[in-house]
Amino acid sequence: MLPLELQEWLFNEGYDWQNEETVAGGDSSANLICRHPSGDAVFVKYMALAPVNFFECESEGLAYLSQISNVRTPKVYAYGASYLVLEYIRPNQHVPDFWEQLGRQLASIHNFTRQHFGFVNDNYCGLTHQVNTPTENGSAFFAEHRLLSLAEKAFDKGLLAIGDLQAIESLCLQLDSIVPDQQASLLHGDLWSGNVHVCDTGRPVLIDPAVYFGWAEIDIAMTRLFGGFDTRFYDAYIEARPLEQGWEGRIDLYNLYPLLNHLLLFGQSYLPKVRQVLSVFA
Incomplete structure (x- = not known):
């Protein structure tokens, strides 16, 4: 109804x-x-x-x-x-340079920066409340308002063991040494393939955002979590906005946030993936 x-x-x-x-x-x-x-x-x-x-x-x-x-x-x-x-945007087939357009467009979004990480208000990633308290330090923001906030909720619900929570707490103390200095870029915030639409002229449309200012590599990492993005997307993005050296080695770290979110939303089928990331970084 x-x-x-x-x-x-x-x-x-x-x-x-x-x-x-x-x-x-x-x-x-x-x-x-x-x-x-x-x-x-x-x-x-x-x-x-x-x-x-x-x-x-x-x-x-x-x-x-x-x-x-x-x-x-x-x-x-x-x-x-x-x-x-x-x-209502009627879907159509991709234009030949669809992925290149999307890569350049995401780079243009990420070029919009702010001094503080976060956003003017909290919002949601899926059904999960997403805290966006403005924070000067990117590592502090990612630790407190992304990893720890969800890890504590998951622990309280019995979805994480005490050892998992302690591993995440340990990882948060190491973020400054793992993640290079990056500006706070505007992010889509939930950039998996299901949130990239094709319009009636065959060009990219972004839907269902969870916007905030954060590390640009986080959006790139999310595109790798479930796949579906052509290599031309990454080539066009990097040509327009080069990524920091070693970015591919940090993908799983960034994706710990959506994995914890999926653990909260969909249950313990995501726990092995969470623990796999922790085994590498924590």
Whole structure:
């Protein structure tokens, strides 16, 4: 059942919400396409018991990425406590230089930097509350607001053993010696292949961000966690914005954050991967 406020918005705008098309793929929200008699359509996401400001945070992230870069994101038409209404972008086949475009666009996002790590407000990565308290030191930010915050939650839920938590605490003390000095770059924050869309002209569109300012290598690492990114993407990115020496050796370290997040969201099937990373770095 669609939230009443959403039904009212769709009705007032002339969209047919009673013959909507369900879209598969949302891990947290239900997704629909609602059409207008004119031929226009909107993409609707809703969740009856959404966390506080959940859809507002997604709306802010999409707008922020769009405003500061040449990257296309879906336009936001409306949002409420339990829903988000977006521009419907009809998918198509990739243009020949799709991956090169995406690489250069991500580099342009990462070139937008700030003095502090974090963001103006907290937001969400999936359903997990993501703390973005502005912090001057990148290692301190990644330790406190990424690794330790999730590790402690996982331990409290019985998903990590005390030895795992201690290993993560030990790793956090070593971050300064592992990660080279990097500026705080604007990040998409959840850049797996499922959050890269292809628009009707075959060009890249970024969706479902979890934006904050952090180490640029974190976004690159996330693209490697589940795969799906062509080598031309990395070549174009590095040509536009060279990475620090040894970046590939730090990929698993950065991906400890999304692995801990997946452990919290989806359970202990992710624990072996978490422990594999800890065996290398902790």
